[in-house]
Amino acid sequence: xxxxxxxxxxxxxxxxxxxxxxxxxxxxxxxxxxxxxxxxxxxxxxxxxxxxxxxxxxxxxxxxxxxxxxxxxxxxxxxxxxxxxxxxxxxxxx
Numbered sequence: 001x002x003x004x005x006x007x008x009x010x011x012x013x014x015x016x017x018x019x020x021x022x023x024x025x026x027x028x029x030x031x032x033x034x035x036x037x038x039x040x041x042x043x044x045x046x047x048x049x050x051x052x053x054x055x056x057x058x059x060x061x062x063x064x065x066x067x068x069x070x071x072x073x074x075x076x077x078x079x080x081x082x083x084x085x086x087x088x089x090x091x092x093x094x
Contacts, residue, residue, distance in 0.1 A: 036077055046084035053078045 001009070003025070011021040032042050032050050042050040057073040
């Protein structure tokens with residue numbers, strides 16, 4: 001599902017316009033992004049948690065030349081699924 005399909009589904013599910021659904025999704029993304037930039041987690045009970053994980057500096061290799069390179073430390077956004085979401089996804093397994 002892409003963003004347009006998500007907007008359509010949200011508008012249909014809530015009975016709102018596609019423009020309202022688009023604004024709501026954009027606002028949700030902005031709020032999550034702003035909190036992650038501050039270093040805060042965003043926890044949606046039953047759904048999951050958006051968090052920032054720190055990656056240490058490390059050595060790597062340039063795949064084209066084989067030359068050793070240094071990769072800087074960085075922060076990575078991550079999502080950890082909640083128990084309810086995991087159960088919903090796994091309930092369809094055979």
